[in-house]
Amino acid sequence: VMSGERLSGEKGRATANGNRVYEFRMNNPVPPYLIALAVGDLAFKATGKRSGVWSEPSMLDAAAYEVGDVEKMIDAAQALYGPYRWGRYDMLVLPPSFPFGGMENPTLTFLTPTIITGDRSNTDVVAHELAHSWSGNLVTNATWSDSWLNEGFTTYFENRIMEAVYGKERAALYADLDWDGLQKDLKEAANGPTTRLHGDPGATAGQLDYFKGSTMLRTIERTVGRKRFDAYMRSYFDRHAFQPQTSAGFLADIRKRLIRGDKALEARLQLDRWVYQPGLPSNAVHVTSATLAKVDAQLAAVKAGGPVSAVKTAGWSTQQWLRFLNGLPRQQMPERLKELDEGLGLSESTNAYVRSAWAELAIANRYEPALPS
Known part of the structure; x- marks a missing residue:
């Protein structure tokens, strides 16, 4: 299979010498x-x-x-x-x-x-x-110094798709997790030069291209209104289809097509601060998730010494499991690890992300009963 239109069907085309030819366009x-x-x-x-x-x-x-x-x-x-x-x-x-x-x-x-x-x-x-x-394949970053134009736009767009298909709370869950990832990247990079969106190729801290870029677009959406922002974004993809783009090009375009000389709006958006300066601008929008808040409440109870048996995991998604497991203190006594494993069925989970998070905790504490799994 290949990244193109299949011209020879699922099984290819037979040749006289017994081989098969696969053609794509x-x-x-x-x-x-x-x-x-x-x-x-x-x-x-x-x-x-x-x-x-x-x-x-x-x-x-x-x-x-x-x-x-x-x-x-x-x-x-x-x-x-x-x-x-x-x-x-x-x-x-x-x-x-x-x-x-x-x-x-x-x-x-x-x-x-x-x-x-x-x-x-x-x-x-x-x-x-x-x-x-749309963002990446249709309008592509011209250089890797502007990879946020691919990944930041896509992370924002992804969240809008998730909201349309699954509802606002599920989208909020992913946005809240992205905010946490952004805070982690900013902290680890000490808000230094690698936290700029337009930076040295490959040098951006962690997944900041994704998280800071999507937060910037969400902040613009909240500031100008969703209807107005969506109209701009659709026009942007249409006008720049199958073309490369740079940070400077995007900023010029949004100023011409969306801001249109509104000095007050320009000041509120802080566009240059977002793209060219390190750290996080003061107008950043943080979407919070009620679903994660409920997980956090149960996590706090366990961290305070409460029984694992009180944790209600029925219907938990991968993201809820990871919020809980990754939020546990990294140092645990064997008895507590045994309670976690048996009470939550961690070694028996068929979810690769849950098993990985459990393995990290078990290995950090040299918890050998987890090794067979």
């Missing part, structure tokens, strides 16, 4: 980093009229279920910021031996198998890679 201009090829024992299942998933045959049904909302996501994305210009949107779930995040290759997103948890709680990864079909 990409009519849209793309930068080289978006050209991808995958070879393996792969099967395909449609998830809609313009989408489907490839994976190893043993994973296919589970993968198709996990990404089953992708058609709703495409509809939501188009309603927000204009037509999907790439024809099909297919996904390839990578094998467990290659859990390599997500990659937005046009027409063929690569997805880590760790998102297959059976509850669709990690479909934000799908929404993110889909959103790149």
Whole structure:
């Protein structure tokens, strides 16, 4: 399979010498980093009229279920910021031996198998890679000094897709987690030069391109109003389709098309401060999640010495589990670790993210009963 239109079907074209030829076509201009090829024992299942998933045959049904909302996501994305210009949107779930995040290759997103948890709680990864079909693949950062134009825009757009498909609270959960990630990156970099959006290629602290960039756009949205901002964003993608973009180019465009000489609005937005200065501007919008607040309350009770048996985890998503497990003190007594493991079924979890978080805690405390799992 490849990042392009399939010209020879799912099984390729047979040749006279017994080989098979696979042909692909990409009519849209793309930068080289978006050209991808995958070879393996792969099967395909449609998830809609313009989408489907490839994976190893043993994973296919589970993968198709996990990404089953992708058609709703495409509809939501188009309603927000204009037509999907790439024809099909297919996904390839990578094998467990290659859990390599997500990659937005046009027409063929690569997805880590760790998102297959059976509850669709990690479909934000799908929404993110889909959103790149506009921010990144359609309008691409001209240099890696401006990678936030890809990732910050996409993280914001991803959250809007999640809100449209799953509701405001689920979107708030992801936005709140991104805020936490932003605060962590700012703290670790001591609000230094690597916390600028426009900076040295590859030198941006942590995932700041994603978190600070999306927070900037959310702040603009809140300041000017969603309807006005959405109209600008849709126009932006239309006017700059299949073109590279820079930070200076974006700032010039938003000043011309959205701010339009309004000096008071210019001062409120602090655009240059966001893009060219380190740290976080004073107008940053923090979205809070009631769902995470409830997890935090249970976490506080456990940290205060309360019984693990009192923790109510029914219906928890991956993000709620991680909020709880990663919030526990890193130093734990063996008895407490045993209570956590047996009470919450951590060693038996089939969720890769939960198992990983539990392993980090167990290994940090040399808790050997967790090793067999």
